[in-house]
Amino acid sequence: MHFAFTDEQLALGATVRDVLRAHCPPGALRTERRPAWDRLAELGFFGLLLPSELDGLELGLTDVLPAVEETGRACLPGPVVETAVAAAFLVPRVPKLASGGVCVGVALPGEAYMADADLADVLVVARTGGGVRVAVGHEARLTAVPGVDPCRPMFAVAFESPDRPDPGWSWGRGGGGADRVALAVRAVTVATAAQLVGVARELLAVSVSYAGVRRQFGAVIGSFQAVRHKLADVAVAVEFAAPLVHRAALSVDRDAPTAERDVSAAKAAAGEAATLAARVALQTHGAIGYTEELDLRFWLARAWSLAAAHGTAAAHRERVRAALHTRDLRRYP
Amino acid sequence: MDLDFSPAELDFRAEVRDWLAAHVPRRLPPMDTPEGFEAHRAWEALLAGERLSVVSWPREHGGRGASLIEWLIFEEEYWAVGAPARVSQNGIFLLAPSLMRFGTPEQRRRWLPRMATAEDVWAQAWSEPEAGSDLAALTARAERADGGWRLYGHKTWSSRAAHASHGFGLFRTSGARHKGLTYFLFPLDEVAVRPIAQLDGLPGFAELHFDGVFAPDSMVLGEPGDGWRIAMSTTSSERGLTLRSPGRFLATADRLVELAADAGPVLADQAARCWTAAEAYRLHTFATARRIMAGAEIGAAASMGKVFWSELDLRMHELALELLGDRAGGTPWLDGFLFSLAGPIYAGTNEIQRNIIAERVLGLPR
Numbered sequence: 001m002h003f004a005f006t007d008e009q010l011a012l013g014a015t016v017r018d019v020l021r022a023h024c025p026p027g028a029l030r031t032e033r034r035p036a037w038d039r040l041a042e043l044g045f046f047g048l049l050l051p052s053e054l055d056g057l058e059l060g061l062t063d064v065l066p067a068v069e070e071t072g073r074a075c076l077p078g079p080v081v082e083t084a085v086a087a088a089f090l091v092p093r094v095p096k097l098a099s100g101g102v103c104v105g106v107a108l109p110g111e112a113y114m115a116d117a118d119l120a121d122v123l124v125v126a127r128t129g130g131g132v133r134v135a136v137g138h139e140a141r142l143t144a145v146p147g148v149d150p151c152r153p154m155f156a157v158a159f160e161s162p163d164r165p166d167p168g169w170s171w172g173r174g175g176g177g178a179d180r181v182a183l184a185v186r187a188v189t190v191a192t193a194a195q196l197v198g199v200a201r202e203l204l205a206v207s208v209s210y211a212g213v214r215r216q217f218g219a220v221i222g223s224f225q226a227v228r229h230k231l232a233d234v235a236v237a238v239e240f241a242a243p244l245v246h247r248a249a250l251s252v253d254r255d256a257p258t259a260e261r262d263v264s265a266a267k268a269a270a271g272e273a274a275t276l277a278a279r280v281a282l283q284t285h286g287a288i289g290y291t292e293e294l295d296l297r298f299w300l301a302r303a304w305s306l307a308a309a310h311g312t313a314a315a316h317r318e319r320v321r322a323a324l325h326t327r328d329l330r331r332y333p
Numbered sequence: 334m335d336l337d338f339s340p341a342e343l344d345f346r347a348e349v350r351d352w353l354a355a356h357v358p359r360r361l362p363p364m365d366t367p368e369g370f371e372a373h374r375a376w377e378a379l380l381a382g383e384r385l386s387v388v389s390w391p392r393e394h395g396g397r398g399a400s401l402i403e404w405l406i407f408e409e410e411y412w413a414v415g416a417p418a419r420v421s422q423n424g425i426f427l428l429a430p431s432l433m434r435f436g437t438p439e440q441r442r443r444w445l446p447r448m449a450t451a452e453d454v455w456a457q458a459w460s461e462p463e464a465g466s467d468l469a470a471l472t473a474r475a476e477r478a479d480g481g482w483r484l485y486g487h488k489t490w491s492s493r494a495a496h497a498s499h500g501f502g503l504f505r506t507s508g509a510r511h512k513g514l515t516y517f518l519f520p521l522d523e524v525a526v527r528p529i530a531q532l533d534g535l536p537g538f539a540e541l542h543f544d545g546v547f548a549p550d551s552m553v554l555g556e557p558g559d560g561w562r563i564a565m566s567t568t569s570s571e572r573g574l575t576l577r578s579p580g581r582f583l584a585t586a587d588r589l590v591e592l593a594a595d596a597g598p599v600l601a602d603q604a605a606r607c608w609t610a611a612e613a614y615r616l617h618t619f620a621t622a623r624r625i626m627a628g629a630e631i632g633a634a635a636s637m638g639k640v641f642w643s644e645l646d647l648r649m650h651e652l653a654l655e656l657l658g659d660r661a662g663g664t665p666w667l668d669g670f671l672f673s674l675a676g677p678i679y680a681g682t683n684e685i686q687r688n689i690i691a692e693r694v695l696g697l698p699r
Binding site: 001002003004005006009062204208211212220222223225228229231232233235236239240241243244246247250265268269317318320321324325327329331332333 | 335336338402583598601602610612619624684686687688691
């Protein structure tokens, strides 16, 4: 047993982190819709999960998890998980996917709205029970719906044209559409959970920094137990959410019998950790945190929007509860 | 990264499971009664006969030289089958790691094998009436005597001391707050012991009065003045891996889910949440064990684990009482609840742990 990321997995994460630090600084969140995407494409980021015959690196979800976490930490805008993760399962044959030349929007089964659909060259609506409805940008009519995250706008999607035949972009070999959709849902949920861990880590880091410099009553507020104990609680929540996310990635890669439940456990814990981190970050910053002027707002919004994406914590806890109700208490490992 | 047990680890799990299934006693009397204490010692001697009482210790001290992962496996099986709580836990989980690291070869030879078989049962003597969370404020002292030291002062909340044979604790050998403390081992037979009943009515605590009890130099662990450093390494292992392994909470969580099987969605949701949290502690521990096996120190990060497991344990037992209502009496859940209430207090209160996390993990100023 080696329950720690390998040097290669960590190196990929560190590379993405460096790229995002340089090309997705907080200021870019106010001016660009897809900062750093070109740089990530140069790294091969969007082909990490694709098979080699589609010019991908054929990595597993576990391999890319540290890198995905970094996209959350940087609050990277755009349909990152949709293009880099969901598309690899749903429409791996979309031209130029591996090279990052195409941006994919995805709505998973049961989801009313699509995030970042305005950026999507290809829109994919996955259906319960398998099958996808694909459209290129101009074939879809988008209606913006109000949302919490200024860098992750949501859209209602209607198709102008009748259902067209699959242009050969989806799985193709071996059929198994329902399995592919189910796999995509799992992978996207785990990747989103990893982003939430990244968001939570950044929220904690900026809160700790602020608590270390903001002075009241002649002392930095981070010296007050009422403040520091809340920050400690965030540290604990993140520390114990992360291993559930890592395990879920392994469960998906290995197709463990408990994968469904492990994914839900991970998303619930990561969503709760990030929500707590956001709550404490805002309270630590006080009034200045409650403004659009401070960059903190982007991470708060991302915590809220990703916590709601692909199933809220409550919805996923309900799935865990239902799974346990069958008395199947087996664990992975 | 993987979560695969090796074939040897799977074999070990099977061996432990089979042996425990055949030998675990039905419910023993409570360990803080005289007959329960002896029954628990006898059980641990039986375990030791199979080299299962301290599997991760070296063979010469009564263990099997098992890896940390194997120890975690042992603990999972031990608690899953409902085996008795460990009467020797203060010795094997708190003192032994310090003895192995700071003891002389003679001290290790002399004390560890007898601890493994529960021939000696050790009580811890940290707290004093005026030194609890502020442990370094302690005033019990040791004075130089011919060939050793004489111990004076007053210790309290000493777990297991009512029945144990030996104790270990810190005594002041000079005025310096931290560097004036020395780590002593002592037999309890010359110490005045006043048992103190805990919330369950049984004498799990005791007060210790030292009036010149002689401790030869061979009973000093490490150098005089090194006590604080050694004790902190002990509490680090206590908070970290050794005292409360995940196996115990996994077993509780499984039983809790069973208990909540017919409950309404609100309580069942809370049970599922606890079950997931126990899994999180398990997975986190596998990662920590890997780091320790690779030579890393866990240090202050152990405080995060202590906060997490102690509050999880309390939450699980509180929920069980919610589920049972007035049927809780006479079930193990009531005793478990009382025990879980101590978790956020012992081994450094959770308020102290949160301060440690804030300062040493997050880097916040004092």
